[in-house]
Amino acid sequence: MSSFSVFRSLAPRLGARYSSHVAVRQKTLTDIKKLYNAKEPLAVITAHDYITGRIADSSEKLDIILIGDSLAMVSKGYASTLEIPFDDYYYACKSVLRGVNQKFVIADLPFGSFEASVSQCVESAVKLMKLGKIGSLKVEGGFEHGEQIKRLIEIGIPVTGHIGLKPQQFNAVGGYRVQGRKAQDAANIIKEAEYLRDIGCSMLLLECIPHKVAQYLTEKLDIPTIGIGSGPGTSAQVLVQADLLGMLDSPTAKFVQKYMDFHSEAVNAIEHYVEDVKSGTFPNVETHSYPIKEEEFEAMEKLLQQDH
Numbered sequence: 001m002s003s004f005s006v007f008r009s010l011a012p013r014l015g016a017r018y019s020s021h022v023a024v025r026q027k028t029l030t031d032i033k034k035l036y037n038a039k040e041p042l043a044v045i046t047a048h049d050y051i052t053g054r055i056a057d058s059s060e061k062l063d064i065i066l067i068g069d070s071l072a073m074v075s076k077g078y079a080s081t082l083e084i085p086f087d088d089y090y091y092a093c094k095s096v097l098r099g100v101n102q103k104f105v106i107a108d109l110p111f112g113s114f115e116a117s118v119s120q121c122v123e124s125a126v127k128l129m130k131l132g133k134i135g136s137l138k139v140e141g142g143f144e145h146g147e148q149i150k151r152l153i154e155i156g157i158p159v160t161g162h163i164g165l166k167p168q169q170f171n172a173v174g175g176y177r178v179q180g181r182k183a184q185d186a187a188n189i190i191k192e193a194e195y196l197r198d199i200g201c202s203m204l205l206l207e208c209i210p211h212k213v214a215q216y217l218t219e220k221l222d223i224p225t226i227g228i229g230s231g232p233g234t235s236a237q238v239l240v241q242a243d244l245l246g247m248l249d250s251p252t253a254k255f256v257q258k259y260m261d262f263h264s265e266a267v268n269a270i271e272h273y274v275e276d277v278k279s280g281t282f283p284n285v286e287t288h289s290y291p292i293k294e295e296e297f298e299a300m301e302k303l304l305q306q307d308h
């Protein structure tokens, strides 16, 4: 088969939501609730572009993909999640979703797209939901965004709450600090969690709160909790894909477990490639090049001679 026909035969399958061989159905909130009710620990990772979307969607065991606004820092290089324009985040979501066929997807509402009013929030939420494939929107906040969250739920958008450390509000709390270490702060987090559950949030993300507070909350609530930096007592765990794969050469937070050093491996592989180019061992005539028949080459030379 020529390489062109290989591409032609793969293209329809790569783009298809339903493979011709196995019927692939994207996971729904009902599927997630079933796993939660069966007390199955759930695993979540972020995806920030088409490549990381394909990687996450290809893991058989992964339960949920989060399109996190952390993509502002990880994939676009901004110093905080506050800086990314809505449209840039929106295009990144489109890229991720082109690569996702199977997993349940939660997407963040980015900073500046929902705080001003309920109507601003609905407008941003509707834009994202119109992309298809998103099963829940995550709103970073609790009491302060209650009206917005209630309206999204009323119009049929499942909302994931996000309390504890709220990176979109890092300026107000003096940086990326663990939240709820003092009795009053911990009690406020519990009250905020109960409020979000009461107004109808489907799930609740707990970021950087003490392990015992997260476990207490998870046992008290009847909705799944997704923890990051909040210990083993939550219903689900989430990590930023770039953190767990070691894709960046910057230090990570204490809660990160690195499962590979992608950055170093990638740089090593590139050094290897450059060495091969410089030593002339890549490309190889037999395996990496395309031949022309000797008679065609000779005919070409004759044609060129006639032109003179």
Ligand SMILES: Nc1nc(=O)c2c([nH]1)NC[C@@H]1CN(c3ccc(C(=O)N[C@@H](CCC(=O)O)C(=O)O)cc3)CN21
Residues within 6 Å of the ligand: 070, 073, 074, 081, 167, 176, 177, 178, 208, 240, 242, 243, 252, 253, 254, 255
């Ligand atoms: N790559 C990446 N991973 C993330 O998990 C992440 C982002 N980016 N960007 C958005 C937010 C910011 N996050 C962060 C960033 C740093 C810490 C951190 O360094 N925490 C301190 C805790 C200090 C304390 O004791 O209060 C640490 O030492 O781990 C925590 C969460 C989580 N999110």
Ligand SMILES: CC(C)C(=O)C(=O)O
Residues within 6 Å of the ligand: 046, 066, 067, 068, 069, 070, 071, 108, 205, 207, 228, 238, 240
């Ligand atoms: C860190 C997780 C919880 C998140 O919200 C993100 O990736 O944006």
Ligand SMILES: [Mg+2]
Residues within 6 Å of the ligand: 068, 069, 070, 108
């Ligand atoms: Mg986020």
